[in-house]
Amino acid sequence: MSLVLQPPALKKLRLLTYSLVFILGVALLLQTFRSDRMLPLQVLTYALQPSVGSAVVQNQTAGTTVLKGQSAHLIGVGGSKALLVSAFLEHRTKPKKVLVVAIMFRQEKVSLQCRLLCSERRHVSRASVDIHWDHFGFPYGTADVSCPLPPACQAPSHVAVTSAAARNRDKADLEFLEVQNQKELNVFPYNFTSCFSTMYNYTNILQLVQTVEMLQLLGVNRIVIYKMNCSNETQRVLDYYTDKGLVEVVPWSLSEYLKVSRRAKPDQDPGDIHYFGQIPALNDCLYRSMYRSKYVALHDPDELILPQTVDSWSELLPLLEKRHGADRCFYFENNWFPTEFTLPPPPPNVLPGLGLWRNVSGANVLTHLYSEPVKPKPAFNNFKTITNPRSVFVVTVHGVLRSQKSCAWVDRTVARMYHTKVRGQTGLKAQQLIYDGRLLSYSGRLTSAVSAVLRETRLLPDGARR
Structure with a gap:
């Protein structure tokens, strides 16, 4: 049955409506004439909102939260x-x-x-x-x-x-x-943060998963990735790790403002700024990790800094600080492991189950165990850095530009970097490469972890999942 208002009730309703309209009008007028010092709050409420689809997720390792999809707001x-x-x-x-x-x-x-x-x-x-x-x-x-x-x-x-x-x-x-960084803290939710910059047209899925799983074995519990674009399959992997609270993906939209170069030097690829704006991203990562992480590592997804005498960064850093002093930055020598050379792989009994990965896009670091000879010093080496972020002010791709203390070079017999990628024209022959099986000491745990991630992200073929 429909409700019919009698004249007195209708009159009260009209009075109530007029009153509400009057109140709203006065509020709007007051808002318009607010003092100038109050005006920025309107702008801030809009400009600083997280991007659509962002969500807070729990880090299952560290017990802390990260914001999924938070953008570097250029x-x-x-x-x-x-x-x-x-x-x-x-x-x-x-x-x-x-x-x-x-x-x-x-x-x-x-x-x-x-x-x-x-x-x-x-x-x-x-x-x-x-x-x-x-x-x-x-x-x-x-x-x-x-x-x-x-x-x-x-x-x-x-x-x-x-x-x-x-x-x-x-x-x-x-x-x-x-x-x-409003508060200067001395207790940190993360022990090690790895900063990756910048990810563009990325399809190297297998190596990405291997790197992330290896970093966890080494003691890393937070990874920040500055992403321009990637394949749908790569995004599936990033979403998987983000949902776990391990990875924080920072959308990197610099190409909307400048012509970014795809190479390291202007004569290789002209543009406005070096290599997709890698350096400002690294400095942003350093500062946003300043009071969140005890240590920060600045490297790429195809690079792994491996200790030689211990098994993790958690064991390595105390050794380095005992030798070189606390609150330091540390440089690790680069070693190239070119993926284009076909050399004898480890026997199947050493790496069981690797056949499962043959249809997954990307390089398999466990089958590239031959490195180029180390160039004699003082030839430039694409070294990378692990540092206490509170001791550093300015970083670049290879090293630290300004810090409270000088950086220390780590002896290659203590730890060194494994850089697995296509090298192109090197002038080397296969017989000149040097076998290095250090990665195999992690192979059992790494193989199991990688296969589990590929299954959970549905990147293994149907037959391989059974």
Whole structure:
């Protein structure tokens, strides 16, 4: 039965409706005339939201949470060609400051200002810019934009950077970065974090799974991957590890702003910035791991730093710190294991079950156990780094540019890096390669773990899963 309102009830309903409309109108009017210092909150609520589909997941190893799908929020600077990546409270400098990881056009001469947000109040300070010298000759380089903190704003929650010339820019258009690392901690949820940058057109599934599983055997409990694009199958693997809370995938959208080079030098592939913006990604990973991880490793998915006298990084780092001192960065010699050479594989009784993987895309590191001879020093070596992140200020692809203490080279008999990839023209013959079976000491646990992941991600053929 339908309800019919009598005239008195109808009159009350109309009065209630008019009252609600009046209240909403007044609220909207007050919102419009709010003081300028309150306006950024509207912008922040929109700009700092996680990307669609993001979710908090539990790290099953460390018992902590990571945000699935959180993006490096690249922001353009009005009146400049600069791009902002992320912002952090830098506790180690005297006085402390806000450090913004940025990408700068090296030929541009521009004065920048920082607009700091503290308890809904804005404070303006003049920024200083330090462009990292390791830009490989490309027009754009990684930079530190430093924002001094006024006495009334020692812990800003957000920061926006503008050109000093853009004084009349509409303040409502400002985009703010959240200032991370608000607290200087000395207890960390992770022991080792590995930073991979950058993943593009990635299809090397088998080696990716092998690397992630090996890293766990070595003691790594967090992996951060800066991803541009990859195959659907690779994404399935990333989703699997993200759901477990082990991997944090950072969408890396730099190609939407700049022409990224696919090579290390401009004469190899011209562009605006070196190798997909690998260096700003590494510096972002260093700072976002500063108070979350005891150690940070900077390397690629086709690289493994293997101890020679112990079995894990958890055992290795105390040995290195005892020998070289605490709070250090450590360099590990690169050893190439070229995948294009066909050499005798280990016998089946050593690596049982590897036939299951023959139809999985990617290199199998357990069947590439022959390395190139080590070049005599001082030839450049594609070494990589494990460091205490709180002792380092600036990193690059190969090494550390600025740190509190000098970095120490690790003797190859103690630990070294295994770099398994196609090498192309090396001038070497197969008989010149040197057998190294160190990986086989992990093969039993690694083979079982890799097969389990490939089954759970449905990447093994139907017959292999039975």
